[in-house]
Amino acid sequence: MRKNSKKVSMSVVRRLPKYYRFLTDLNERGFQKISSMELSKMMGLTASQIRQDLNSFGAYGQQGYGYRVQELKDVIHDLLGLDRPYRCVIIGAGNLGHAISHYEGFKNEGIWIRAMFDIDSEKVGQTHDGVPIFHMEYLDEYVKENMINIAILCVPRAIGQSVANEVVRTGIKGIMNFVPIDLTLPDDVMIEDVNISDSLYTLTYMLSHTQ
Incomplete structure (x- = not known):
């Protein structure tokens, strides 16, 4: 999973810190995968909204598996510009x-x-x-x-x-x-x-x- 070069809309950018916060917590608790439905229950967003948001920067989940927590967290980390001081x-x-x-x-x-x-x-x-x-x-x-x-x-x-x-x-x-x-x-x-x-x-x- 890699972020693409497509410009992400500001409406999605505003939600990225929330994704990052929840994924960081999941990662620290040892979760390896998460589905859009499971994320939706945690974050108060619909599963379709989550898929749309993540798809907008190339983070596609796997059918029947969902998203790899560490990998998705790392992608959002870099997308937020946190890969530099x-x-x-x-x-x-x-x-x-x-x-x-x-x-x-x-x-x-x-x-x-x-x-x-x-x-x-x-x-x-x-x-x-x-x-x-x-x-x-x-x-x-x-x-x-x-x-x-x-x-x-x-x-x-x-x-x-x-x-x-x-x-x-x-x-x-x-x-x-x-x-x-x-x-x-x-x-x-x-x-x-x-x-x-x-x-x-x-x-x-x-x-x-x-x-």
Whole structure:
């Protein structure tokens, strides 16, 4: 089973991390094969949707056997770009920035938090879980010297856009945005918004409509 060169639609890409998470768990539990029907029961997707998603990048199951768990996991691992390392910085050394820097899952997949940046003189110069905190004025120099790929924004809403602009000027092309605003950035900069409030409000909606 090999991934092909066909471009995968973003709707499938959005589901790939979930596939990868479930397949990683199955692999760690010793499963060697899995059918689309079994996956559907675990993931809350239909079996036909799963087959369609996996077929879109050349991961075809075997009739009467299903998918080889390790092999499918490896294909999705590479498709997600996890076959290469990524170097990240966190902008904003507050509680959220500290929590993200402490997340072990990143290291397990070759995503390394190299430094944090802030303008608070009480935070600058400190080290959190081995991650140094520098002043924002050194961001451009640090990014270029350390070939940083990704910036994780954890700053207040009021300065979110201006800080994002500053990040873009360093040449970083990937931004994970925890600031609750819609950033306006060049087309060649890839943004992944993580809006905690939106997720929480969706949950409160579901709870309020099940009473």
